[in-house]
Amino acid sequence: MNVVGYVFAALAALLHVYIFVLESVLWTAPKTRAIFGVKTEEEALATKSLAFNQGFYNLFLAVVTAVGIIVVACGSASVGIALVLAGTGSMAAAALVLLISAPDKARAAITQGILALVAVIALVIHLI
Numbered sequence: 001m002n003v004v005g006y007v008f009a010a011l012a013a014l015l016h017v018y019i020f021v022l023e024s025v026l027w028t029a030p031k032t033r034a035i036f037g038v039k040t041e042e043e044a045l046a047t048k049s050l051a052f053n054q055g056f057y058n059l060f061l062a063v064v065t066a067v068g069i070i071v072v073a074c075g076s077a078s079v080g081i082a083l084v085l086a087g088t089g090s091m092a093a094a095a096l097v098l099l100i101s102a103p104d105k106a107r108a109a110i111t112q113g114i115l116a117l118v119a120v121i122a123l124v125i126h127l128i
Contacts, residue, residue, distance in 0.1 A: 005122030006072065009065050009084045012091055012115035016062035019112065024055030061087050061094075085123060091116035 026032040028044040036051075038044045044051075068083025095113020098105055 002123070002126045005119050005126055006069055006084070008115050008119035008122060009088050010069055012088055012119055013062040013065040013069075015112065015115060016058040016065075016091060020055040020059035020062065022055070023051040023058065027051045027055075061091050063087075065091075081123060081127070085120060088116040088119040088123075092120055 022032045022035060027048050028041060033044050038047065064083055065087030068080045068087060071083060072080030092113050095109045095116070098112070099109035
């Protein structure tokens with residue numbers, strides 16, 4: 001379960017880096033607007049600073065998770081797993097908040113949260 005947890009954590013981190021790029025770099029691009037359901041360029045411009053901030057939130061979760069994986073690989077398992085669980089646990093919690101607050105965005109919530117949730121479950125099983 002240990003390796004499975006770290007693989008899913010790495011995939012979750014990569015997904016959150018991709019979300020960062022969409023939200024903080026490509027927010028006003030037509031394809032990004034379509035992904036997030038932003039209908040007009042004006043709406044994208046009006047929400048650009050919010051998306052920029054949210055993108056960095058996603059990047060920071062990815063970084064915490066990646067650093068945790070690196071720390072584990074360097075031999076400090078307890079510190080590394082704590083970082084990985086903090087990052088992936090926050091990703092899963094954020095997905096749950098999205099699911100509860102915006103049920104119409106269930107697909108996005110599941111997409112952003114499932115990899116992190118599998119990582120958390122696998123790593124917790126490993127710890128038990």
